[in-house]
Amino acid sequence: xTPHAVNPLEPAARITKRPVxxxxxxxxxxxxxxxxxxxxxxxxxxxxxxxxxxxGPLRKSLPWAGVHSLGADAVMIPxxxxxEDRAAVASWxxxxxxxxxxxxxxxxRGLRVxxxxxxxxxxxxxxxxxxxxxxSAEALGRxxxxxxxPLGARPAMTGDTLMVPATDIEYVVEDIAELPxxxxxxxxxxxxxxxxxxxxxxx
Amino acid sequence: xxxxxxxxxxxVLSASDASRVGTVAGLVVDPERASITxxxxxxxxxxxxxxxxxxxxxxxxDAVVVEAVASGRFTSAASxxxxxxxxxxxxxxxxDQVGTLGDIxxxxxxxxxxxxxxxRGEQVSGERLLGVGAYAVVIRVTPGxxxxxxxxxxxxxxxxxxxxxxx
Numbered sequence: 181x182t183p184h185a186v187n188p189l190e191p192a193a194r195i196t197k198r199p200v201x202x203x204x205x206x207x208x209x210x211x212x213x214x215x216x217x218x219x220x221x222x223x224x225x226x227x228x229x230x231x232x233x234x235x236g237p238l239r240k241s242l243p244w245a246g247v248h249s250l251g252a253d254a255v256m257i258p259x260x261x262x263x264e265d266r267a268a269v270a271s272w273x274x275x276x277x278x279x280x281x282x283x284x285x286x287x288x289r290g291l292r293v294x295x296x297x298x299x300x301x302x303x304x305x306x307x308x309x310x311x312x313x314x315x316s317a318e319a320l321g322r323x324x325x326x327x328x329x330p331l332g333a334r335p336a337m338t339g340d341t342l343m344v345p346a347t348d349i350e351y352v353v354e355d356i357a358e359l360p361x362x363x364x365x366x367x368x369x370x371x372x373x374x375x376x377x378x379x380x381x382x383x
Numbered sequence: 384x385x386x387x388x389x390x391x392x393x394x395v396l397s398a399s400d401a402s403r404v405g406t407v408a409g410l411v412v413d414p415e416r417a418s419i420t421x422x423x424x425x426x427x428x429x430x431x432x433x434x435x436x437x438x439x440x441x442x443x444x445d446a447v448v449v450e451a452v453a454s455g456r457f458t459s460a461a462s463x464x465x466x467x468x469x470x471x472x473x474x475x476x477x478x479d480q481v482g483t484l485g486d487i488x489x490x491x492x493x494x495x496x497x498x499x500x501x502x503r504g505e506q507v508s509g510e511r512l513l514g515v516g517a518y519a520v521v522i523r524v525t526p527g528x529x530x531x532x533x534x535x536x537x538x539x540x541x542x543x544x545x546x547x548x549x550x
Contacts, residue, residue, distance in 0.1 A: 203476055204414075205516025251478015254519070304477065 186360040187304040191313055200242060201254040207231055208260050209238055215269050216299060216309055218337045223307035225269035241269035244307045251303060285314055287346040293319050296342060300328060310363050327352050328359045330366045384497045387487040395424055395447045398440050407447055409467035417509040419494035423467060442491035473501055474519045484520050
């Protein structure tokens with residue numbers, strides 16, 4: 181396994197309505213929403229809706245532990261047993277609380293760089309939240325443009341504010357197609373010594 | 384190996400009296416053993432429409448010949464595990480669609496599945512079958528590997544040359 185490989189990336193909003201399919205080939209639900217475990221920068225799970233005639237909120241949810249893989253066309257689960265009570269993921273939701281849409285993005289130098297539009301997650305088996313889609317403020321020199329900002333492994337998040345290292349601004353890209361490379365560069369920097377001065381994970 | 388699309392629509396005849404039992408309309412697959420376990424028939428006078436593979440005597444180019452079957456051996460296709468996989472979407476276990484299932488090359492003797500032909504002209508070994516359901520046919524990313532033993536992504540199914548299947 182290559183350490184810096186980045187799987188295909190997608191805004192969480194695009195995963196909504198994706199079918200949840202067992203390895204046996206049965207579609208058992210569809211994704212209603214992606215729930216994030218902000219403290220750990222990953223997907224906590226999914227809330228679900230029914231499919232077809234049964235469309236509508238489902239009393240079940242899908243914790244990430246029950247996911248076989250998040251793919252471009254389906255969320256694969258070993259079997260319908262992977263679904264749990266709705267509370268299993270809803271409680272994660274309350275505990276984790278964000279990076280939610282509308283949260284302000286602030287650098288650790290106290291500069292406001294924009295607001296969160298969406299979270300970008302990695303497809304595959306890891307369930308990592310690797311970046312945020314930001315409605316950029318003047319500070320980025322691109323007022324109200326949609327840009328993508330790679331996230332560290334443990335984003336510092338309180339309620340309505342996401343704090344990022346000021347040095348991360350150099351990884352901002354405007355096109356999601358350039359994001360995997362930017363995420364790769366950031367990971368490479370993080371691995372190459374922590375001389376970037378404790379910017380990572382400070383609350 | 385024989386292509387299932389060629390068997391579709393073939394008359395099914397009884398070996399004992401050459402009477403017409405029905406017409407091949409589909410198949411039932413056991414993904415674990417990568418083999419055909421039953422044929423689904425239409426135009427069946429006796430009522431039932433799924434005949435177990437063990438009752439199939441021969442699959443020829445022009446007809447399928449079955450042992451003398453009591454109509455009790457027939458089951459109804461209404462049972463949930465009866466899915467006709469041809470034309471179904473083809474998903475990898477990672478959740479990526481790689482086309483639809485175009486055809487199945489099978490051994491007419493054993494019913495064993497040799498390869499799955501995708502709508503994109505690729506061939507996937509039958510041993511990579513994981514599941515055949517109402518929604519999709521699911522394949523492993525790499526042959527024979529345990530479901531959890533995969534690290535890489537983006538490995539589209541191994542592509543082999545598309546060869547003309549005669550016979």
